[in-house]
Amino acid sequence: xxxxxxxxxxxxxxxVFSGITxxxxxxxxxxxxxxxxxxxxxxxDDLILNIKQIVDSSNDELNIIGVGIGAPNxxxxxxxxxxxxxxxxxxxLELVRLVEERLKVPVKLxxxxxxxxxxxxxxxxxxxxxxxxxxxxxTGLGSGxxxxxxxxxxxxxxxxxxxxxxxxxxxxxxxxGRRGCLETYVSATGVKRSAYKMLxxxxxxxxxxxxxxxxxxxxxxxxxxxxxxLLAMEIFAYTGKMLGEALANVAxxxxxxAIFFFGGLAKAGDLLFEPIREALEKNILFLYKDKISLLPxxxxxxxxxxxxxxxxWNDKLN
Amino acid sequence: xxxxxxxxxxxxxxxVFSGITxxxxxxxxxxxxxxxxxxxxxxxDDLILNIKQIVDSSNDELNIIGVGIGAPNxxxxxxxxxxxxxxxxxxxLELVRLVEERLKVPVKLxxxxxxxxxxxxxxxxxxxxxxxxxxxxxTGLGSGxxxxxxxxxxxxxxxxxxxxxxxxxxxxxxxxGRRGCLETYVSATGVKRSAYKMLxxxxxxxxxxxxxxxxxxxxxxxxxxxxxxLLAMEIFAYTGKMLGEALANVAxxxxxxAIFFFGGLAKAGDLLFEPIREALEKNILFLYKDKISLLPxxxxxxxxxxxxxxxxWNDKLN
Numbered sequence: 001x002x003x004x005x006x007x008x009x010x011x012x013x014x015x016v017f018s019g020i021t022x023x024x025x026x027x028x029x030x031x032x033x034x035x036x037x038x039x040x041x042x043x044x045d046d047l048i049l050n051i052k053q054i055v056d057s058s059n060d061e062l063n064i065i066g067v068g069i070g071a072p073n074x075x076x077x078x079x080x081x082x083x084x085x086x087x088x089x090x091x092x093l094e095l096v097r098l099v100e101e102r103l104k105v106p107v108k109l110x111x112x113x114x115x116x117x118x119x120x121x122x123x124x125x126x127x128x129x130x131x132x133x134x135x136x137x138x139t140g141l142g143s144g145x146x147x148x149x150x151x152x153x154x155x156x157x158x159x160x161x162x163x164x165x166x167x168x169x170x171x172x173x174x175x176x177g178r179r180g181c182l183e184t185y186v187s188a189t190g191v192k193r194s195a196y197k198m199l200x201x202x203x204x205x206x207x208x209x210x211x212x213x214x215x216x217x218x219x220x221x222x223x224x225x226x227x228x229x230l231l232a233m234e235i236f237a238y239t240g241k242m243l244g245e246a247l248a249n250v251a252x253x254x255x256x257x258a259i260f261f262f263g264g265l266a267k268a269g270d271l272l273f274e275p276i277r278e279a280l281e282k283n284i285l286f287l288y289k290d291k292i293s294l295l296p297x298x299x300x301x302x303x304x305x306x307x308x309x310x311x312x313w314n315d316k317l318n
Numbered sequence: 319x320x321x322x323x324x325x326x327x328x329x330x331x332x333x334v335f336s337g338i339t340x341x342x343x344x345x346x347x348x349x350x351x352x353x354x355x356x357x358x359x360x361x362x363d364d365l366i367l368n369i370k371q372i373v374d375s376s377n378d379e380l381n382i383i384g385v386g387i388g389a390p391n392x393x394x395x396x397x398x399x400x401x402x403x404x405x406x407x408x409x410x411l412e413l414v415r416l417v418e419e420r421l422k423v424p425v426k427l428x429x430x431x432x433x434x435x436x437x438x439x440x441x442x443x444x445x446x447x448x449x450x451x452x453x454x455x456x457t458g459l460g461s462g463x464x465x466x467x468x469x470x471x472x473x474x475x476x477x478x479x480x481x482x483x484x485x486x487x488x489x490x491x492x493x494x495g496r497r498g499c500l501e502t503y504v505s506a507t508g509v510k511r512s513a514y515k516m517l518x519x520x521x522x523x524x525x526x527x528x529x530x531x532x533x534x535x536x537x538x539x540x541x542x543x544x545x546x547x548l549l550a551m552e553i554f555a556y557t558g559k560m561l562g563e564a565l566a567n568v569a570x571x572x573x574x575x576a577i578f579f580f581g582g583l584a585k586a587g588d589l590l591f592e593p594i595r596e597a598l599e600k601n602i603l604f605l606y607k608d609k610i611s612l613l614p615x616x617x618x619x620x621x622x623x624x625x626x627x628x629x630x631w632n633d634k635l636n
Contacts, residue, residue: 131473145571147477148468154573155449156609159465161570164603169563176603245487252479253463253571255472285482285494291474 001061002027005316006051007309009112010034010071012086017051018302019062020309022317024123026302027062028054040089044098051103066106067099068311070115070304077157079109085175108311112136112304114151114160116297117144118314119307120260125298132258133250134297135162135243137265140175141183141190147254163187165246186243188218188265194235195221206231222268236271243272244279251280251288262297269296319379320345323634324369325627327430328352328389330404335369336620337380338627340635342441344620345380346372358407362416369421384424385417386629388433388622395475397427403493426629430454430622432469432478434615435462436632437625438578443616450576451568452615453480453561455583458493459501459508465572481505483564504561506536506583512553513539524549540586554589561590562597569598569606580615587614 004019004027011034018029030050037043055062073084079096081087099107110118117134120126126134130149136142141163145152152159163183164176171180172193184190195208195216207224208216208231224232247259265272277294284292299306322337322345329352336347348368355361373380391402397414399405417425428436435452438444444452448467454460459481463470470477481501482494489498490511502508513526513534525542526534526549542550565577583590595612602610617624 129473131471131477147465147470147472150466152465152470152572153449154465155447155575156573156606158605159449159571159573161573161603161605164570165567166563166601169601178601178603245484249483249567250571252482253477253568254470255474255477255479257473283484283487283496285479285496287476287479288474 001063003065004055004062005065005309005312006067007305007307008047008067008069009115009304009308010069010074011304012072015047016305017047017054018305018309019055019058019064020306020313022313024306026305027060028058029305030054035088040093041098043089044095044102048099048102064103064105065316066108066312067103068115068308069095069099069107069109070112070308071095071109072112074109074111075157076108076110076114076151076153079107081109106312106315108315110151110311111142111144111160112307113142113144114153115144115307115311116142116262116299116303117146117260117307118151118310119299119303120262120297121146122310122313123299123306124303125260125295126258129257131254131256132260133162133254133256134260134262135247137187137261137263139188141187145254145256152254162246162250165249167242167246182242182246186239186246191218191221191235191239191265192216194238195232198231198235198238202231202234204231208232218265218268222271225268225271233271236268237275240272240275241279244276244281245283247276247280247292248283248285251292252285255288256292258293258295260295260297262299262303266296319381321383322373322380323383323627323630324385325623325625326365326385326387327433327622327626328387328392329622330390333365334623335365335372336623336627337373337376337382338624338631340631342624344623345378346376347623348372353406358411359416361407362413362420366417366420382421382423383634384426384630385421386433386626387413387417387425387427388430388626388629389413389427390430392427392429393475394426394428394432394469394471397425399427424630424633426633428469428629429460429462429478430625431460432462432471433625433629434460434580434617434621435464435625436469436628437617437621438580438615439464440628440631441617441624442621443578443613444576447575449572449574450578451480451572451574452578452580453565455505455579455581457506459505463572463574470572480564480568483567485560485564500560500564504557504564509536509539509553509557509583510534512556513550516549516553516556520549520552522549526550536583536586540589543586543589551589554586555593558590558593559597562594562599563601565594565598566601566603569610570603573606574610576611576613578613578615580617580621584614
């Protein structure tokens with residue numbers, strides 16, 4: 001009998017799940033589409049059915065000790081998903097209750113960036129750290145913050161929205177309804193917007209001038225920069241500078257030992273890390289100077305489910 | 319026999335100490351000048367002697383269970399004062415070790431804002447709160463942040479420097495060597511600087527035009543504002559707006575249930591609170607809207623020593 005925690009990552013398109021050991025080994029995995037059911041309860045039934053099937057199909061005898069779930073806007077304190085812009089079901093979704101009723105094991109929920117932080121601590125590069133931060137760089141910018149060895153949830157479970165720090169009052173429109181939020185500059189979408197800003201500002205030739213806005217991706221900008229496209233390089237310099245400035249301010253609140261970067265945009269590597277580091281050290285209070293490590297996440301492609309399962313393993317092992 | 323914790327507040331001018339019960343009652347108190355001795359060790363000897371005298375002089379039989387110390391730049395993790403700009407002794411001051419050697423009881427040190435936060439939790443308005451923040455508004459702006467029921471120290475003991483969040487890149491010179499830090503705008507000194515900015519910007523008459531910079535105090539500006547001086551009112555509106563904007567960003571990191579205000583400038587009351595509240599709600603992410611209480615500290619004049627003693631009582635009672 002092998003104990004496993006089920007890690008579930010609910011995304012806008014697919015929901016991925018794995019049975020994960022206390023060492024972070026994925027023994028079984030599966031995936032279902034997230035949004036084909038009209039009723040949220042039907043989605044949950046479909047998910048549970050699929051989880052039971054993969055667990056039963058294993059050659060090992062597996063014992064589910066709990067279920068950890070990472071989902072956008074997932075609230076640890078209430079066990080619900082509140083106002084998730086990228087899901088078809090509206091209102092408060094009683095995710096934890098519904099899964100607990102069906103599987104009769106402890107179920108925990110948090111947002112995807114918090115799950116990534118917990119995963120980094122249990123299975124990645126933050127194993128010995130009690131104060132660090134994970135920045136997820138995808139369509140938006142998420143953050144999971146660990147302090148005193150625990151995730152920082154805040155009084156309502158919604159702490160750690162670093163992507164919504166206002167960096168430029170009156171600046172770019174944000175999906176949250178305000179302007180100038182960090183993620184409007186630093187995210188895959190932010191890079192696209194900065195690309196168009198730079199194309200407007202400068203006269204120089206660039207391969208990006210041939211791509212329409214809706215055809216452009218952050219990866220194209222990274223590729224162009226790596227090929228020496230000066231405009232593309234400036235876009236990353238601008239993006240990294242903005243993030244470094246923001247992190248210098250966040251450091252004055254939480255003083256982390258390290259900041260891990262995760263997600264598609266983080267794959268740009270030094271193109272992004274160099275200007276982040278430069279702006280961070282330039283803008284940071286002397287107390288924190290040269291103390292904060294900027295590191296890529298050590299979790300691989302299974303990061304999301306690993307992090308979700310860590311919600312269970314972290315409680316079990318501590 | 320009554321158990322007491324000694325609370326010590328080391329200020330630039332005076333060092334105040336009290337023997338405090340677990341209920342927050344100050345049974346004995348004393349004060350000595352901070353900076354009359356050439357050697358730091360001699361100051362400590364003087365302090366210990368005075369503490370022993372007031373404890374012995376009490377009609378009750380008092381038992382010292384520990385010593386809590388609040389001091390600018392006091393580091394909880396190392397037990398030292400590092401680079402305190404307002405003290406005559408340079409380098410790392412081994413405060414905790416020196417006091418422990420002499421009194422043979424547990425000694426804990428933190429900075430004054432952290433002590434204030436702990437005091438608010440044990441003896442003030444934050445008794446039932448596990449996630450809140452205290453902003454101290456004096457010569458500078460300090461912050462003590464409690465999350466998950468514990469002080470947020472960060473990996474190096476230096477977390478919670480909200481006063482050094484950069485609000486205006488390239489803005490006002492700060493004592494930390496950078497520019498545009500929050501405390502250059504929001505503090506007693508910041509109010510003075512804003513007074514001169516407004517006097518330069520506007521043409522209107524104001525009683526403040528008769529006071530030289532070095533003669534001006536934040537209290538004079540508050541008094542003028544309360545008497546209807548339009549320029550003075552605008553100074554407070556500007557100060558509160560800047561703080562509200564900053565707190566909206568900090569909320570995106572820590573999501574506090576309440577923010578307490580403490581210190582001389584906080585006595586300006588609604589003159590300051592109203593614009594803070596307005597700017598906070600205007601700039602905050604929808605997730606946190608109308609959730610954060612802005613409150614005056616419930617600790618009175620003994621706040622600093624109460625907070626320092628809470629370093630001991632908090633450990634003892636939890």
